[in-house]
Amino acid sequence: MRVLSARKLVALVAIALGTGLGVGLFTFTYARGLSYFSTDPRACINCHIMNDEYDSWGKASHHAAAGCVDCHLPRDTIPKYIAKAENGYRHSRGFTFQDFHEPIQIKPKNSRILQNNCLKCHGDLMHDIVEGSTTDVTSVTCVHCHASVGHGPTR
Amino acid sequence: NIFERKQEAKNPYLRVVDVTEDTVDPAVWGSNWPRQHDGYKQTVQASSTNFGGGDAHPAEKAEKEPWLTRMFAGYAFAIDYRDRRGHAHMLFDQEQTRRVTEKPQPGACLHCHASIIPAYRFVGKGDVMKGFEEVCAMPYQKAHELVDDKGNKLISHPVGCVDCHDPKTMELRVTRPGFLVGIKSLKEHQGTKDYDVNRDATRQEMRSFVCGQCHVEYYFKGDRKTVTYPWSNGLKVEEIEKYYDDMGFTDWKHKETGAPVLKAQHPEFEMWNQGIHARSGVSCADCHMPYKREGALKISDHWVRSPLLNKSRACQQCHHYPEEEIQARADVIQERTHALMRRSAAALVDMLDAINDARKAGAGDEQLKAALAFHRKAQWRLDFVAAENSMGFHAPQEAARILAEAVDYARQGQIAAKAAPRAPATQPGK
Amino acid sequence: NIFERKQEAKNPYLRVVDVTEDTVDPAVWGSNWPRQHDGYKQTVQASSTNFGGGDAHPAEKAEKEPWLTRMFAGYAFAIDYRDRRGHAHMLFDQEQTRRVTEKPQPGACLHCHASIIPAYRFVGKGDVMKGFEEVCAMPYQKAHELVDDKGNKLISHPVGCVDCHDPKTMELRVTRPGFLVGIKSLKEHQGTKDYDVNRDATRQEMRSFVCGQCHVEYYFKGDRKTVTYPWSNGLKVEEIEKYYDDMGFTDWKHKETGAPVLKAQHPEFEMWNQGIHARSGVSCADCHMPYKREGALKISDHWVRSPLLNKSRACQQCHHYPEEEIQARADVIQERTHALMRRSAAALVDMLDAINDARKAGAGDEQLKAALAFHRKAQWRLDFVAAENSMGFHAPQEAARILAEAVDYARQGQIAAKAAPRAPATQPGK
Ligand SMILES: [Ca+2]
Numbered sequence A: 001m002r003v004l005s006a007r008k009l010v011a012l013v014a015i016a017l018g019t020g021l022g023v024g025l026f027t028f029t030y031a032r033g034l035s036y037f038s039t040d041p042r043a044c045i046n047c048h049i050m051n052d053e054y055d056s057w058g059k060a061s062h063h064a065a066a067g068c069v070d071c072h073l074p075r076d077t078i079p080k081y082i083a084k085a086e087n088g089y090r091h092s093r094g095f096t097f098q099d100f101h102e103p104i105q106i107k108p109k110n111s112r113i114l115q116n117n118c119l120k121c122h123g124d125l126m127h128d129i130v131e132g133s134t135t136d137v138t139s140v141t142c143v144h145c146h147a148s149v150g151h152g153p154t155r
Numbered sequence B, C: 001n002i003f004e005r006k007q008e009a010k011n012p013y014l015r016v017v018d019v020t021e022d023t024v025d026p027a028v029w030g031s032n033w034p035r036q037h038d039g040y041k042q043t044v045q046a047s048s049t050n051f052g053g054g055d056a057h058p059a060e061k062a063e064k065e066p067w068l069t070r071m072f073a074g075y076a077f078a079i080d081y082r083d084r085r086g087h088a089h090m091l092f093d094q095e096q097t098r099r100v101t102e103k104p105q106p107g108a109c110l111h112c113h114a115s116i117i118p119a120y121r122f123v124g125k126g127d128v129m130k131g132f133e134e135v136c137a138m139p140y141q142k143a144h145e146l147v148d149d150k151g152n153k154l155i156s157h158p159v160g161c162v163d164c165h166d167p168k169t170m171e172l173r174v175t176r177p178g179f180l181v182g183i184k185s186l187k188e189h190q191g192t193k194d195y196d197v198n199r200d201a202t203r204q205e206m207r208s209f210v211c212g213q214c215h216v217e218y219y220f221k222g223d224r225k226t227v228t229y230p231w232s233n234g235l236k237v238e239e240i241e242k243y244y245d246d247m248g249f250t251d252w253k254h255k256e257t258g259a260p261v262l263k264a265q266h267p268e269f270e271m272w273n274q275g276i277h278a279r280s281g282v283s284c285a286d287c288h289m290p291y292k293r294e295g296a297l298k299i300s301d302h303w304v305r306s307p308l309l310n311k312s313r314a315c316q317q318c319h320h321y322p323e324e325e326i327q328a329r330a331d332v333i334q335e336r337t338h339a340l341m342r343r344s345a346a347a348l349v350d351m352l353d354a355i356n357d358a359r360k361a362g363a364g365d366e367q368l369k370a371a372l373a374f375h376r377k378a379q380w381r382l383d384f385v386a387a388e389n390s391m392g393f394h395a396p397q398e399a400a401r402i403l404a405e406a407v408d409y410a411r412q413g414q415i416a417a418k419a420a421p422r423a424p425a426t427q428p429g430k
């Protein structure tokens, strides 16, 4: 492993704290919890449970434009690492205990991250239509019409 | 939560002119929002589909569906009842219809055919609700010719930007008193007190509510002809029927049978509400005003029209099938509905014939009581689907269900008429 | 745990025993594919939903729907007609039904209730088609007791692995002669000559065709009682009716009215074909055998049952709504259908009464001709929806359409019966 930058180290601690609770470092390292640092989509399929999303991402319109983290993690550094810790904890826990809801469903908080990321790339084009509401509950969400951009049609 | 962007309350649009609550002319708004205005102007264009309206000279509906003339016997709709067309024509079409030129109509008609709120405000001296009630009660022509203090006509435009948008923020809002009151009564029925649509609705709901201002069943309440939406028992066909039955309301006495019947008008909002799209949060604007890209901007297409003329934008974002397949799906639904509508109409006509025969043979209102009650029920249902403008698309199974009931009641009416005692006064011992 | 999971992902298909075309016992296959076999075994379990079958002691359908007894007057279904339940019970339930114990039935019945192809092959001396025809023509008990050269019973298992899977490749395949012939005639009608389902169907199609082997409308053709699927005019209710009308087929003479009526049996495949799911390529297996994850493996759930018992896998893969919302959507559809079914049934019963009255008053077959023709049409439609097992879910608008027609024909039959001349022989001058 390469020497970690200070920033990443801080993040690792955050993740480890989250992950440590009830799961233990074994899961985390064996299942490549560190892949949460990576922006390489292949990192996400260190858990086979993400295979479907990976495969479908590869066939959907954005695979050349955006990787998993571009859509699913916040852009700003601190929020990003908090989200990584939170999700890293939950995913590791889920993978170990196999007690999550299937089919996997995006959580409301992660939906908002997603919506923000659409706007990160497409905000200018969207200017007129989203004005005044982006991620609040009364907003018109992008996936209402574009549910297939990340992973192709689901139905 | 920390990674949510703070919402900016600033006004986003660059404005070159000022628009206010009194700016009814869309062209003025057009200087600020030329793209939306361009779309809006397109609504003058002729356009039509298998079942959708929109010709330059809209046909009489009875040309394709001759039974309508019998269904409406004795009512203004038997004189002149045409296919709808684009928003730009709504005021003109109302002025010209023989329902208005040959029959006295109230100012109430203008509620949905003109950019009318400034007129209400003027007449009500600032109180829109009061003005609304007064204008409803005026004769149509008098209301239409209202002028303000400077002698300028108050009513001169069809639905305009100000009817759906707050001129300050450009947010969607509902302006029509009929809807404000109607939705409140519906929400109360559903257990929510003091519902204020402009305060409590979500943005996605507003994308349907602005249309629900007009695309609804209505009646004129009382002598003052107040436009009213009969929703306090719910939006389903039998819930609205109950509303009318409970208050003993009737639109007119059917000329052939004498039954006290109801007229259903364009219940798009009510029907859509029973469908799977509404359940899935798909709004009127999603299909009828889909987003379109113009250069560096994405905007809502203000050319409100049949989505089947615009399938790539209106349907394909959600349904990834070729356009032909999308059209075919709509066709299956609409053709099933149309066949059932014809079937119900045939039953209705048979019933009318049977009642007429019974009358000729001497049966009176008393003997025909059961038959006439069936007539009212059957016709209400058939008309509800026929007057709804999507030919069943907005709620396919619901439309079929309503027509099934229409058939049943019409045939039962026919049976009751045949069984009605003839010339009863002269029958001895019975 | 994670270690195990990574291992599992590697080799799913290790065979420990050999299976052949003659291996009808699923337990043997179970040694190779224990997960699928575990699911298969679950089909013994009792389970039921609002409208779905599955109790341990399936109720007589007439308990909930008493009108069925009158609809089936004079036919075996009036004696004993229960809710369906899981696949494991199919052979037992057939052996036990009073339709079999009290009425003579042909070997044809076994076509869909047993793992029967080896028996056909044996009787046909290698020719499955020939054996099929011969077994159909035998009396039920004789067919059921067939033994092979060694004296082993040939028919002892309900539907098993071999009925849907090629033992060599595990690929899906259709084995039932009724379906092989039926789908060929349908494809021919649609313009495709010489269709061979096992050669020409796509994998996704096969995921429905294996079920269409049995979940279909059928009749026994001719004296030899050959199981036949009446599809050569198409799969819609009126297309199948035309098939029967053209050949003058009738299942039985209705005991009350004497009308030559038809019996509809479980037309799931036909109804599904009219729905939006079929159009969208959603197969029976997608909903009734959804994928489930067992460790790192994804397998098809072989516990074939109501998808409403398994909404997360059966529906949420495509519809991202909470389970309660999915249930509510199904409820709306099924309740609408059920209400319409009751409405048609009431109309049917009124018609039966009217015909009975006319007969009592002396009307004969000649005078009742029109009424009896309506009876046949109405009953066929009502039964088509009632016998279909999804209470309208597989094609909501189509089910409502069919019921609307049923109401119309039943009421017209009632009218015709009331109008039928009474005691005609003695009427002078006519
Ligand atoms: Ca009305």
Ligand SMILES: [Ca+2]
Residues within 6 Å of the ligand: C217, C218, C219, C262, C263, C264, C265
């Ligand atoms: Ca049959």
